[in-house]
Amino acid sequence: MYAWHFTEMPYPDHPDPDTIPSVRVSLPNKHFDPIIGADLYNRYLDEHMLADELGLNIMLNEHHQTATCLDVAAPLAAAILARQTSKARICILGNPMSNRADPVRVAEEMAMIDCISRGRLDVGFVRGVPYETFAANTNPTQTLERLWEGIDLCLKAWTHREGCFNFEGKFWHKRSVNIWPTPYQQPHPPVWITGSSDKENIREVARRGFTFAMFLQPYVKVKEMFDAYREASVYDDPEEVRRHIAYMPLVATGDTEEEAEGFAKKVAWYLGAKTAPQFRNPPGYVPVSFNVSALKGGYAGRTDAVRSKGIDYLKEQGVMMFGTPDQVFEQVKAFYDHVGGFGQLLMMDQAGHLSHEETVKSMTLFAREVYPRIREEFAFKPAKKGAAAQ
């Protein structure tokens, strides 16, 4: 199993959420101080470089118009880190393809970063969370369709080697695509996709051999989705299937339980970040059946129920993993057993007001005292003969 350091690069010093309708989408940017922003960007990039030194991989994402995430261009952060790191794999999870103007531009950017990093890039594609439809003005009823059309176009741009091709799809028209450079990894970098509840979409991810990632969900739900993925996987070798399954909890490691709990409470800030209800559920983003529940008052957005609970409940559910190195190891192991195994541990180990010093402490403890045990306990066994190649 591999572990990945992740932060959304938050700007936590915004007004008290009780005094504002939303931290996302509509919080006026007069509350952003670029002097503080400059410090934060450099600090978060330093922490990613530390991850590289510690032997952890790096995950990046992007959001827009929100104090929860200053990384508004994951390819930019990835490009910086492609030069400033040497060992870590860098996973963008992901490029919000549904909200991108041009998938061919995405193909070019990823190919360039892959070359600069000499093949250390993992390329995630995401549909984008509901509130992103406001910043991007993407029709919320068409995000999945755009995602897949964009992925197909990007993959073709990466792999078509014999001059120009044309494309006239529903959302994009291209008359002569022939990207320079191509990706460093051939035929293309590993592809990742996130999901939460749409099983048909998960099966499509599995059939294509892409890595499937889930974020911050209770283990019962995670197992259900991982099972759907496993059943449809293109890979014959179960170890290869497991290598393509990723999960992200919030993670905090301390010398003592008390210290870890202090870190965990700060990191849990992320779950409490306030988003106005209308931004959480634009019409058509989720299926009609969910909105029938919403009209009855039973559904208020995909993750609300989980997020409003305390950290001990979240720890039981596997949404958070925190404690001493021994305890964190045991929690990873328990979650692994609950969900039928997985291969990539994506760790949101920085959020909210967790300071640089605290983040370094938590990351270092994890990397030195938890990660070696995880690597050993959940090592990938060599592929059996006849297993499908990646």
Place this chain on the structure above:
Amino acid sequence: MAEKSSGNVEILKIQDIDLEVERRGAGPPLVLLDDEEGLTRESPVVDQLAKSFEVIIPSMPGFGRSSRPNWIETMDDIAYLMLDFLDQAGVEDATLVGFSLGGWLAAEIATKNVSRIARLALVDPYGIKVGGPWDRDIQDIWFLTKEEVQALKYADAKNGDIDYPAMPDEKLEIIARNRESFARFCWQPYMHNPKLKRRLHRISVPTLVIWGAADGVITTDYGKAYADEIPGARFEVIENGGHFPHLEQPEHFMEVLGGFLADAQKAA
């Protein structure tokens, strides 16, 4: 809300679309294009119209029980589909009345072909861009809170209260699907067809534009500008009526609509 009388509902096949069509009353044909929430068809106004007309209510693709194939993407597509429907239904000299989103659709249809339409009434329709790129002609109902939207839509916000949990699932499914389809067709460009304003001059039948004076989603000024683009259109304002003036002021509304229909009949 008053219970509607039960109409005769059938599902017609038009191309690959299952189109739900309700008919109520008897008399000359009045094609009624419902609002995006499906509120109009349940209002007493329809029963009153059904006393003098055969009221024909086709549900747009994705609304009510009409199917919504993926190729239906814009109000322009739906307008052509409705022209196919009018041909198939064989109506002649029809009165076309559209409410809100249905008003936009009625305007689209009338710019394309009025061979089966004799007169047109638009009630607080969306559909055109009046101001410049920085102007918000139509309040962003998806960005605002539901409380804010309700206050903008109704002269008296309480008139918009609906007890959703008390409704059967089948009804809630239609409501949820209506909302999804509304976003599919109107998310961007937001609530308008950039081409429509320049086409409104083609409307060659007597036209009435009715506006709720208290419509906070689209103001009376917008309504006036809309009517000004349609040759000879009459513009009437309903006091104490919001975006659905016929729901909040049904008597005044019927007076205005009835007067127009009588005059249009005389002129013909």
